[in-house]
Amino acid sequence: MAKVLMKGNEAIGEAAIRAGCLNYFAYPITPQSEVAEYLAKRMPEVNGVFLQGESEVAVGYMIFGAAACGERVMTTSSSPGISLMSEAISYISGARCPAVFVNIMRGGPGLGGILPSQGDYLQATKGGGHGDYKMLVMAPDGVQEAVEMTMLAFPLAEKYRNPVMILGDGLIGQMMEPVEFPNNLNKEPTNKDHWATNGMDTRKSKEKNIVKSLFLDPKVLNDHNLTLKSQYEKMKKQEIRFEAYNTDSDYQILIVSYGTMSRVCKTVIDNLKIQGIEVGMIRPKTLFPFPEKAVYDAACKKSCKKVVSIEMNMGQMLEDIERCVKGKKEVSWYGKCGGDVPTPEEIINHIKLLLK
Amino acid sequence: MGKTFLKPEALSNAYTHYCPGCTHGIIHRLVAEAIDELEIRGRTVGIAPVGCAVLSYNYFTFDFQEAAHGRAPAMATGIKRVRPDLIAFTYQGDGDLASIGMGEIIHAANRGEKFTTIFVNNAIYGMTGGQMAPTTMPGQKATTAPFGRDVKETGMPIKMCELLSSLETKAYITRQTVLKPKYINKAKKAIKKAFEYQIEKKCYTFVEVVSTCPTNWGMTPQKALKWAEDTLLPYYPLGEFKTPE
């Protein structure tokens, strides 16, 4: 298939349709409103559902109601909106329904700003809503990967009966890049009749299905949480995705970075190589499950003196990296979170400082 | 002679957890009878609220979803948008619908979503133990209004039928009660009519049912019925507020 030039937000909308997701609910917020604007035009062409809800709170539950019927469904939002959806995400996780959430992050806390940020790393990977749940979180580094991850998100959500989040910074949504769409996915999610509330007639069954998250018996609730945990453990075995960059070299510094930030870091690594300084990078593509072993192994390499987490926030992934490196090397953070992306020059200066 | 009063197929054999004299059970039965008579059980999805009816999925014999507090109308919207062939209804208390879920109910009604709401107004928070609801009467005691509802501080009780009827969108909006057999028969007709409108994809349908909570009102079931008739019905008049015709 030929490449087309598309804005990230529009490409994400198109990717959902090509993944067989014909149901989209959303509430406008910068910097991702183009997804809704694109799908408002595009969904009618494919007989799909487009609805602008009255708030992100309501949208979260429209997603829940639709997902609980076993239909493919997606919403997109940005940081403050995701905070409002977090209650629904907790319920959807507890009720074990597949759904796809896209967060095109902006600066925070509060209204923060409308420029790119990675300030929702902890919200996405550690909770946001209440209770012991996890989302599978993927972080694209550009428009092409945003498309691929969006299309992958639906089968993964269905495989684990769990919400999946695409976590992109504002740049991913706003920039235009050539993209090639993978082959379309099957329209129908399979294997849902044993749990979905799709109507007893639809599945030719005499047994009702109940989609719920309330388990008043302490043993039953504990068992339910163990079931959820086993899904998260399975994700850790089967779904870790990452990229290693320049890790064959005898790097002195290991960068861990994701999303748009990791692309700047690649420029940094290439430039420093010319200057005779080797730097390696692990780029997590899945933030949960986190590439724990890859980070540990890369940090343990003999040549590696220090590990640095480079993020557009105040050091959120840093906590995961410290956990993975287990004190074997010094771990620190570099970044910004006002909306400016750190430049290659700034990062180069910082790395040289680390090597002093 | 065969049995003349049978349990509707749409009701399960489970014993309910409702308090003695609570009218939730009657309302469940009316919903179940309507569903049986319209032969829609195989394509119906109920949405349970957070409130005393949270476990209502145990008492019906068709698909059910359990909402978060107040969000059932958004879930029903999700269902009906992606599966317009299904029949969906929310079953909500007054705290659920008129307090925390006020935004969702107004917007669902205003969009003219093709589902049905059964709104059980018992003028109190039942499940959490008798706190004040938006529908609690002036002077009525509640655990969070120990001296009686002071309307100077908390405003007047909200009349949902009247509020929703002010929207310009087409709808079926009615207030009923189950305090006496004569009311029960009317309420049954209204609930059935609401589902019929939904089947015809006519409009949003809303049936308020003035109900009792003897436990948290601190009354015997008989006294609760009388208090509701004397105090609630004058403020919450019965009747059809809006029809799609």
Ligand SMILES: Cc1ncc(C[n+]2csc(CCOP(=O)(O)OP(=O)(O)O)c2C)c(N)n1
């Ligand atoms: C977000 C949230 N806030 C508060 C609660 C606690 N809560 C559960 S039920 C309820 C009120 C229920 O009252 P009502 O809707 O009138 O229904 P009833 O129990 O009277 O049938 C409250 C406040 C909750 N479950 N979730």
Ligand code: SF4
């Ligand atoms: S607390 Fe009130 S509303 Fe709840 S079951 Fe008991 S009587 Fe009914």
